Amino acid sequence: MERTIVHMDLDSFFVSVERLLRPVLNGKPVIIGGTSDRGVVASCSYEARQFGVSSAMPMKMARLLCPDAIVVRGDMELYSRHSDIVTQIIAEKAPLYEKASIDEHYLDITGLDRFFGSLKWTHELRQNIIKNTGLPISFGLSVNKTVSKIATGEAKPNGELEVPQGLVNPFLDPLSIKKIPMIGDKTFRLLRSMGIGTIYTLRNIPPEMMEKVLGQNGIVIWNKANGIDNTPVQAYWEQKSISAERTFDKDTTDVQGMHSLLVHMMEKLAYELRQQRKLASCITVKIRYSNFDTHTLQKRIPYTSFDHQLIPVAHELFNRLYQRRMLIRLLGVRLTHLVQGTQQLNMFEDTPEMTSLYLAMDRLRNRYGRKSIQRAAGLVRVKEEINGANDKEQDSNQKKQNPKEQDPMNNRQEEKSKDKGQSFPKDRLYNWRGGH
Numbered sequence: 411m412e413r414t415i416v417h418m419d420l421d422s423f424f425v426s427v428e429r430l431l432r433p434v435l436n437g438k439p440v441i442i443g444g445t446s447d448r449g450v451v452a453s454c455s456y457e458a459r460q461f462g463v464s465s466a467m468p469m470k471m472a473r474l475l476c477p478d479a480i481v482v483r484g485d486m487e488l489y490s491r492h493s494d495i496v497t498q499i500i501a502e503k504a505p506l507y508e509k510a511s512i513d514e515h516y517l518d519i520t521g522l523d524r525f526f527g528s529l530k531w532t533h534e535l536r537q538n539i540i541k542n543t544g545l546p547i548s549f550g551l552s553v554n555k556t557v558s559k560i561a562t563g564e565a566k567p568n569g570e571l572e573v574p575q576g577l578v579n580p581f582l583d584p585l586s587i588k589k590i591p592m593i594g595d596k597t598f599r600l601l602r603s604m605g606i607g608t609i610y611t612l613r614n615i616p617p618e619m620m621e622k623v624l625g626q627n628g629i630v631i632w633n634k635a636n637g638i639d640n641t642p643v644q645a646y647w648e649q650k651s652i653s654a655e656r657t658f659d660k661d662t663t664d665v666q667g668m669h670s671l672l673v674h675m676m677e678k679l680a681y682e683l684r685q686q687r688k689l690a691s692c693i694t695v696k697i698r699y700s701n702f703d704t705h706t707l708q709k710r711i712p713y714t715s716f717d718h719q720l721i722p723v724a725h726e727l728f729n730r731l732y733q734r735r736m737l738i739r740l741l742g743v744r745l746t747h748l749v750q751g752t753q754q755l756n757m758f759e760d761t762p763e764m765t766s767l768y769l770a771m772d773r774l775r776n777r778y779g780r781k782s783i784q785r786a787a788g789l790v791r792v793k794e795e796i797n798g799a800n801d802k803e804q805d806s807n808q809k810k811q812n813p814k815e816q817d818p819m820n821n822r823q824e825e826k827s828k829d830k831g832q833s834f835p836k837d838r839l840y841n842w843r844g845g846h
């Protein structure tokens with residue numbers, strides 16, 4: 411069945427947010443990133459791009475290329491807040507949407523056009539976003555995620571583009587293969603060396619040859635060049651969360667041990683996030699008492715994958731949640747509201763020491779295993795009320811044997827009936843409505 415997929419992307423998002431607050435930046439070359447020479451460019455305005463400045467470039471080089479640029483230190487909390495306002499507006503209107511990154515959403519509006527022209531509908535949504543947030547945004551509207559995303563790229567800045575089924579190949583053919591989202595620098599150079607420059611040339615290569623050169627990825631890229639991509643738009647609330655929890659053999663009241671366990675679990679999850687190139691923006695802590703009462707408390711945070719930003723929030727939530735002297739049977743943490751994105755470690759901060767520390771630790775883990783290096787604060791064992799502990803860490807993704815042990819967050823009905831935990835909306839950084 412033919413689908414109608416929208417890709418919406420905020421234009422130079424970080425710069426646009428800064429300009430909202432400081433209109434003096436309008437029309438000027440602006441670079442966002444760490445402000446020292448050791449920093450890198452996280453984002454830049456179109457005016458700066460004209461001088462050859464681009465994302466991920468060392469700040470030193472950017473300043474050489476564009477000496478008049480105004481360099482602004484980034485603020486992830488500010489951008490997270492504006493990102494979520496956009497998500498809220500989309501969530502109110504779209505039947506099915508996926509938040510792909512801090513500034514990108516996919517919408518599946520298949521079937522909508524029976525009642526309403528899909529281009530008109532999307533145009534109105536875009537105007538609505540611009541009116542309510544003041545942020546420029548572009549969209550592509552087509553038959554799948556790949557073509558829509560490429561269309562957005564062509565529509566930018568501040569534009570919209572529809573590519574109907576019959577025009578997919580004529581639209582893609584003249585474009586550079588670099589426009590295919592999967593093709594990075596390395597693949598681009600390889601294909602260029604084979605004489606492949608345009609999508610037209612690429613789609614006329616026998617797929618077997620692509621497979622020979624690039625393996626399974628070669629087939630995926632070849633399909634994309636042919637305008638084929640069946641990946642579904644994944645509803646925001648379906649997007650995977652990652653979590654860890656531990657059930658104790660003997661119930662415990664050891665607060666210090668609990669805090670240490672939180673450090674240990676959070677460190678593990680943050681590493682997992684970085685490996686998957688994801689950022690999280692919501693932490694939930696869960697406590698189950700010996701009488702099986704389960705309480706959860708969550709907090710929205712700026713998008714991050716750093717332990718040192720996640721751990722203090724886990725501690726805070728635990729302290730607010732835990733009722734002194736009650737025996738705990740299970741402790742869990744969960745990271746949700748995940749989006750694609752790597753937080754370049756030195757993106758906004760002039761802390762090369764912190765950067766090299768994380769890089770070095772992750773390198774060790776990749777080489778010698780996750781437990782090869784751990785925070786000392788996470789190594790204190792939980793004292794259980796009776797000796798003989800051999801508690802096991804459970805992975806969220808593993809099937810649980812006992813249905814009673816199922817995570818309430820995976821089962822809303824159970825959460826409703828069993829959880830006495832409050833939802834504490836005031837605890838959130840801002841009102842969250844997307845996907846709930």
Ligand SMILES: [Mg+2]
Nearest residue numbers: 419420422513
């Ligand atoms: Mg963008």
